[in-house]
Amino acid sequence: MPKINLARQMDRQLPTELSGFLRSAGRVAVGRRENLYLVGGAVRDLLLGEANYDLDLVVEGDGPALAAVLAPGSKLTIHRRFGTAKFRWQQWSVDLATARRECYSRPGALPRVVPGSIGDDLWRRDYSVNAMAIALNPRSFGGFMDLYGGREDLGAGLLRILHERSFIDDATRIWRGLRYEQRLGFKLERNTLRLLKQHTVMLDTISGDRLRYELECVLAEECPERVIRRAAQLSVLASLHPYLEGNGWLRQRYGRARRLTRPQSPSITLYLALLAYRLTEERKEELISKLRLTKPVARTLRDTTGLNSRLKALSAARLKPSQIYDLVHGYDITAVTAAMLVGGEAPAGLRLKKYLEKLRFVKTALSGTDLKAMGVAPGPGFREIMNKLRRARLDGQAVSRQDEEALARKWLAAGPPSPPA
């Protein structure tokens, strides 16, 4: 096979400062008698002509030690067990790993690793298109290593695993494959697809934390619903929870979410809340514990259940702004946003929109201190007056500070509020 050198393509395509950094990193490595390579997604995206802000470097040597020389003074995150170091270089996030061989003690477990060659390191990768490397040492700079036909697969738009046990060793590669398939517009190669279907059960060997991470990566994609729909077709989604659905309902809500948050992407929590929206309370709890969701995210999911039970009340023919406020106030804002996106143009959806855009920001002119100065004693009556003032503001009965003062005086003169019925 003719040797391919990508140095010119790198200089042409990569920002000047980045190709400069890669060249100087190669020089530093050679000074340490080490061989340095650019690998993984950065190589794939270079060949596809796409920008990539995550750089994966592999060194035949000592990753963390080389990182300390390349990024003096910057914060290094080091994983001794894997021989990896992570740091930022300008706008790039750099992962520098010691070339390694992996050994899986049992399916789904994190692998045991021993130092190895660049060839070993490429063998442990997920798909051929992610298993290409470019040499960075000065004498061989740009030298292209493609041991598993990655370039050809890239041209044909195919995702191919490197060996038959790949999904058994690490079933998270299933989710990764579905992401790449949709993002790059690629297809899983025939045998890879067959093995993926056969080994979907291996997802049960993956810890909740790792599954959550994979799902978060899906939800960070530009169009997560495409990955979710494909995952549903292949029974991969069911491994998160058997009652999750990836249908047109979800597609429509995700589209609405994007239109709402444009030009930013919706948050992962909002996407997750929509994905889990139609699960019953009990099933949501199962998902929360399976994925070991954090407390704030779990709260968002739980609040969508609470809000959903209020949609009927929020659809009533006539509702004063203060009534909308009372029905919605206290729920997590991401949950309210999810419920609004579910409600759409129906009355409940429009009212939730009004709450989010307007009502929740309505404030009284009088503060607690002002009320105290007017002689209101602390206690339940105090809170009640504050709430009534806010309602008056919301419903337009008070439009100025003077209006609020007059109302507060009237209520004070009428005596303490009667206890709630």
Ligand code: ATP
């Ligand atoms: P993305 O554009 O999604 O960031 P990437 O290819 O850069 O894609 P990373 O998750 O940053 O993906 O991983 C970097 C590289 O590490 C991959 O290209 C792949 O070679 C390898 N890799 C990551 N996770 C796995 C895995 N579970 N199994 C095998 N190889 C993996």
